[in-house]
Structure formats: C-alpha cells, structure tokens
Amino acid sequence: MRSSCSQFTAVFSASLTLNLQMEVNVAERRMRGELEGMVMRILWSSKEPLSVRDIQADFDSESQPAVTTLLTVLERLRIKGQVKRGDAVAGIRHYSAAQTEPKLISDAMLATLTESSVRAEALLNFAGNLSDDDVDLLRRALGKRGRSASDQN
Amino acid sequence: MPIVGLIVLCAVAILGAPRLLTIGTWQIRRPRLAMALWHFLFAAGLCGAAVTMVWSVWVAVDANASSHDHNTANLLPLIMVIAGWASLGVFGATIALVMQRAETMVVDDRDVYGNVATLLDVATYQTLAVSGTKVAFVDVQAPIAFAAPGINVIVISSFVADTLSPRELWAVIEHEHTHLRQRHGWSKRLTRLNSACLPGLMAAEKFERATSMLVELIADDRAVRICGHDAVASALHKLAVLNGNESMQLRADRVAGRRCSGRGTTALAAPDILKALAGEPNGL
Known part of the structure; x- marks a missing residue:
C-alpha cells in the first residue's frame, strides 16, 4: 500500500514538474517572441543601422534587456532572415531590418490567403480553384490528352 | 400519394442532377446554362423538401381533426401526428445545422x-475605379489577382501589372x-454551405466543384465579350x-479555340488609365 502510494506521489510530482517545465517553456517562448518583436520595431523605426547598445538604449530603463540577451535575439532574427548584420567598424557591429514592416506584413497576409485552400474559397482568384476532375473535363472538351499542348511546346 | 411524388422529386434532384x-x-461550351441548371435543380430539391414537410404537417393536422368526426382507424391519426411532429423536428434541426455551419x-x-484589408492598408500603391469597381494594386512580387466579394474590391499585384499588357490587365480586371x-x-x-451541411454526400461535393469551375468559365466568357479573345x-x-497552372492554360486554349469557331465580339480598347500601370504600354 505504502509502495503504491509513493509510486503515485512520484508520478504525480513528475507530472507536476513536467507541467511546470512546459509552462516555463511557453512563457519563455512568449517572452522571447515579444523581445524579438520589440527589437524588430526598434529596427523598423530607425533609418540608420543600429548597434546593440543603440537598441538597448531604446528600451525603457526598467525593462532594458542585457546586451548578451539582445545579441542572442539578433542572431536568432538574423538566422530567420529578418535582420541584416553589417561588418564590424571599430569592433562594433550594426544591425538593420532585412525587410520593411509593410513588406513583412503583406508577405504574411498573402501567405495566409494563398496557402490555405479553405480560406482561399472566400476569394475569387483569377487562377481559379479547379480540381483534377475539372482539369480532365477541360482536357476532354478541348480534345487534349495529358498536359495541354501549349505547355508541352 | 402527392407526398410520394414530392419525395421522388427530392431524390431525383439530389441523386439525378449530378x-x-x-x-x-457540354458544360464547358455552355457554362451559363450548366450553372443555371445546377441551381434550378438545387432550388427544386429544396422546394420539394419544404413542400413535403409542410404537406405532411397539414395531412397530420387534417387527420387529427377528422378523427373526431369520422370512424377513422385509431392508429392512423396517431401515426400522422407523429409524422407531422417528426417533420417539424427535422426542419428545426436542419435550420440549426445550417445556422451553425x-x-x-x-x-x-x-x-x-x-x-x-490589412494587405490593402500596407501594400496598396495605386487604386482605380474600373467599370465602377475599386481596383487596388498592391506591391507584391507574386502573380496574384483576386476579387474579394465581401469588401467589393479587386486586388492585383504589382507583379501581374508589370507582366501584362494594358489589354491583358484589363481582361483580368x-x-x-x-x-x-x-x-x-x-x-x-451557397455551395460551400450545402457541402458543409451534407458532408460526404457526392451530390453536394459535385455541386460545389461544378460551381467553382463554371464561375471561372463564365467570367472568362464575359471578359472575352468586352476585351476580346486575344487579350483574355x-x-x-x-x-x-508563371503559376505553373495547367487549368489556366486549358482555359486559355478554350478561349483561343472559341475565336477560331467565330464566337465572341470585337474587342474594345483598354482604358487609358491602365496603360500607365501595365508593363507593356503598346498593348498586345
């Protein structure tokens, strides 16, 4: 009885630890995402490339992240292709946004509009939304076999 | 007996029409006729179902009333009343399902x-009114052109505007x-809602697919009548x-084939306002 009770306690505490760990990971990811967003907003609002110290100075004094944290965030954004890193001048690197804010938003909007077929149904696309059966019917009506003749030329 | 006839009508509309x-x-040659027939048979099926329900309720009420006056068999009015209430129940459930979907x-x-709307806010570089409709040109390097019926706007990407001649661009618009x-x-x-309410029913899927294809062919044909075969x-x-889309090429072949068969009208010139926007100022 005592053994099964201790097993239950062990499993319960392990599950609790796992849940807590997951919550911490989610919170960490959210914080990381927020920090990335804030860094991008600072870069978008600047006409010139900024150093890490410049970016740090743009944060409120109460919520200023450490330089090392900012370097990690900038490196992650650079790998994602959202930030460009300039050459080091006097040992200081400058960073700028790879895409303008409107371009990034329009790309994201277009991706949601064109990648999901369910969403695409709400729009009337010039390319149409024809199924394979419709394409077969068109081919038969035009007396074609396989891919259309113009494509093969 | 009329109820049996109505049920047969519904079955024919649901199973026979597809x-x-x-x-x-023939649908490829006469898309407007095909579309009209699809929608007529769909409406006939819906009306048949509605009339069947109303009729069964009326028969139930009538049987219930007549059971006091005549020597009707004891069970018949009961069955009719149950059938009537069941019809009302099915009607209510159908309405609830349709509303939810x-x-x-x-x-x-x-x-x-x-x-x-967000895309238009951040990427629009030019708006025009062509044939009374707002056309927004967005700065996007992808071959995209679509109409958004909910906000009554046509969206054309800069890539499409730069690639097409004024008459081709007008044909798209x-x-x-x-x-x-x-x-x-x-x-x-309507067809999406029908499919959502009747998942897995072949007739509903075919209705939706046919409508998706026929509206494109109808729009191609009207663009041909205004802008000419060559432009479309x-x-x-x-x-x-550019899209690697075979169905578009087949639609192009269909439109070109109609020119050879002598169908269509003389093309009008593209509006001047499009000449400044499109890629090739001299047209086709």
Whole structure:
C-alpha cells in the first residue's frame, strides 16, 4: 500500500514538474517572441543601422534587456532572415531590418490567403480553384490528352 | 400519394442532377446554362423538401381533426401526428445545422477579408475605379489577382501589372469584375454551405466543384465579350506559365479555340488609365 502510494506521489510530482517545465517553456517562448518583436520595431523605426547598445538604449530603463540577451535575439532574427548584420567598424557591429514592416506584413497576409485552400474559397482568384476532375473535363472538351499542348511546346 | 411524388422529386434532384449534369463536355461550351441548371435543380430539391414537410404537417393536422368526426382507424391519426411532429423536428434541426455551419463560414470569411484589408492598408500603391469597381494594386512580387466579394474590391499585384499588357490587365480586371457583378461569391458560399451541411454526400461535393469551375468559365466568357479573345487568352497563358497552372492554360486554349469557331465580339480598347500601370504600354 505504502509502495503504491509513493509510486503515485512520484508520478504525480513528475507530472507536476513536467507541467511546470512546459509552462516555463511557453512563457519563455512568449517572452522571447515579444523581445524579438520589440527589437524588430526598434529596427523598423530607425533609418540608420543600429548597434546593440543603440537598441538597448531604446528600451525603457526598467525593462532594458542585457546586451548578451539582445545579441542572442539578433542572431536568432538574423538566422530567420529578418535582420541584416553589417561588418564590424571599430569592433562594433550594426544591425538593420532585412525587410520593411509593410513588406513583412503583406508577405504574411498573402501567405495566409494563398496557402490555405479553405480560406482561399472566400476569394475569387483569377487562377481559379479547379480540381483534377475539372482539369480532365477541360482536357476532354478541348480534345487534349495529358498536359495541354501549349505547355508541352 | 402527392407526398410520394414530392419525395421522388427530392431524390431525383439530389441523386439525378449530378449524374445528368456531368454527362459529356457540354458544360464547358455552355457554362451559363450548366450553372443555371445546377441551381434550378438545387432550388427544386429544396422546394420539394419544404413542400413535403409542410404537406405532411397539414395531412397530420387534417387527420387529427377528422378523427373526431369520422370512424377513422385509431392508429392512423396517431401515426400522422407523429409524422407531422417528426417533420417539424427535422426542419428545426436542419435550420440549426445550417445556422451553425453558416456562422462558422461567415467568421472564416470575415477573417479572410480582414487579412485582405490589412494587405490593402500596407501594400496598396495605386487604386482605380474600373467599370465602377475599386481596383487596388498592391506591391507584391507574386502573380496574384483576386476579387474579394465581401469588401467589393479587386486586388492585383504589382507583379501581374508589370507582366501584362494594358489589354491583358484589363481582361483580368473584367474577369474579376464579372465575379463581383454576377454575385459569384454568393453562389460559391451557397455551395460551400450545402457541402458543409451534407458532408460526404457526392451530390453536394459535385455541386460545389461544378460551381467553382463554371464561375471561372463564365467570367472568362464575359471578359472575352468586352476585351476580346486575344487579350483574355494571352493573360491566361502568361499567368499559367508563371503559376505553373495547367487549368489556366486549358482555359486559355478554350478561349483561343472559341475565336477560331467565330464566337465572341470585337474587342474594345483598354482604358487609358491602365496603360500607365501595365508593363507593356503598346498593348498586345
């Protein structure tokens, strides 16, 4: 009885630890995402490339992240292709946004509009939304076999 | 006996229409007729079902009333009343199902139109009114052209505007304008709702697929009547190559084939306002 009770306690505490760990990971990811967003907003609002110290100075004094944290965030954004890193001048690197804010938003909007077929149904696309059966019917009506003749030329 | 007739009508509309309307390839030549027949048979099926229900309720009420006056068999009125109430129950359940599916669809569509509005806010570099409809040109390097019926706007990417000649661009705009003008968005919504309410039913799927294809052919044909065969076929061909889309190429071949058979009208010149926007100022 005592053994099964201790097993239950062990499993319960392990599950609790796992849940807590997951919550911490989610919170960490959210914080990381927020920090990335804030860094991008600072870069978008600047006409010139900024150093890490410049970016740090743009944060409120109460919520200023450490330089090392900012370097990690900038490196992650650079790998994602959202930030460009300039050459080091006097040992200081400058960073700028790879895409303008409107371009990034329009790309994201277009991706949601064109990648999901369910969403695409709400729009009337010039390319149409024809199924394979419709394409077969068109081919038969035009007396074609396989891919259309113009494509093969 | 009339109820049996109405039930047969519903069965014919649901099961017979998809078979009847998908025989041969005549729909490609006469898309407007095919679309009208699909919607007529769909409406006939709906009306048949509604009349069957009302009739069964009326028969039930009548049987219930007459049972006090005449020596009707004891069970008959009871059965009729149960059938009548069952019909009302089915009607209520159907309405609830349709409302629930429609609500989901409206929320999804509103989300998409919200995304389109955001896209227009951040990427529009030029707006025009062509044939009374707002056309927004967005700075996007992808071959995209669509109509958003919920916000009554046609969206054309800068890539399409730069690639096409003024007449080809006008053909694309008239194609999309036809969708808005002839309320193709509502036709597609109706068939989507029908499919959502009757998942897995072949007839509903075929109705939705047929509508998706026929609206494109109808829009192609109207664009041909306004802009000419060459402009529409050429626009479809160029965008088919850019999109790698075989169905667009087949639509281009269909339009070009109609020119050879002598169908269509003389093309008008592209509006001057498009000449400044499109890629090739001299047209075709």
